[in-house]
Amino acid sequence: MSIYEIITVTISAIALALSLYAAISAYYEKHLKAKIYALWFFYFDRRVNVNFIFSNMSSRPKTITKIWIKYDDKVAESTWYKARMSSTKINGKDICTFSDMVPVNIPSRSSCQAIISFTYLNNFPIPMPEKLTFIFEIDGTKVEKTFNTTKQLTVDEQIIAVEHDLWS
Missing domain, CATH: 2.60.40.1890 (PCu(A)C copper chaperone)
Structure with a gap:
């Protein structure tokens, strides 16, 4: 694996983690009880x-x-x-x-x-x-x-x- 492929995979993993965090936060915030x-x-x-x-x-x-x-x-x-x-x-x-x-x-x-x-x-x-x-x-x-x-x-x-x- 070249350095460019490692950087691409790392950036993709970070983007996936951030999008999962955003989705979970949005779901939690939407379903807060009064x-x-x-x-x-x-x-x-x-x-x-x-x-x-x-x-x-x-x-x-x-x-x-x-x-x-x-x-x-x-x-x-x-x-x-x-x-x-x-x-x-x-x-x-x-x-x-x-x-x-x-x-x-x-x-x-x-x-x-x-x-x-x-x-x-x-x-x-x-x-x-x-x-x-x-x-x-x-x-x-x-x-x-x-x-x-x-x-x-x-x-x-x-x-x-x-x-x-x-x-x-």
Whole structure:
């Protein structure tokens, strides 16, 4: 084998290794799962509001089409409409804040925040359990996740939180 053939084979082997690495990286990046975090919880009058952060580092956008809450062997789906959370009068005008609703679209390589409301919960335990389980339907796949409910807001804190979301 001449020196030129050795150089050609070496360059071809390096190119093959780099292309394999690129293909594996692209496959891995495309199939990253969305991460879900719960910032705070608020329970009042048979309604639970949860502030979720959805993070999607995949190269494909993700869609969360349904969210369920599990409690005491019961399952309840989130509202399909915007639920009124607070209202304030400013300069004589009634300014209302509403929850977000599903579906939640998460663009690729980004995150979003949504306050999801679960209304008309019958026999929801009082006080709120230390852990709550949620089921998310993300791109047709169901994902079950349990969160600690340590950050439970009071009425005043919830009003401040949703109004801050309105003005930011």
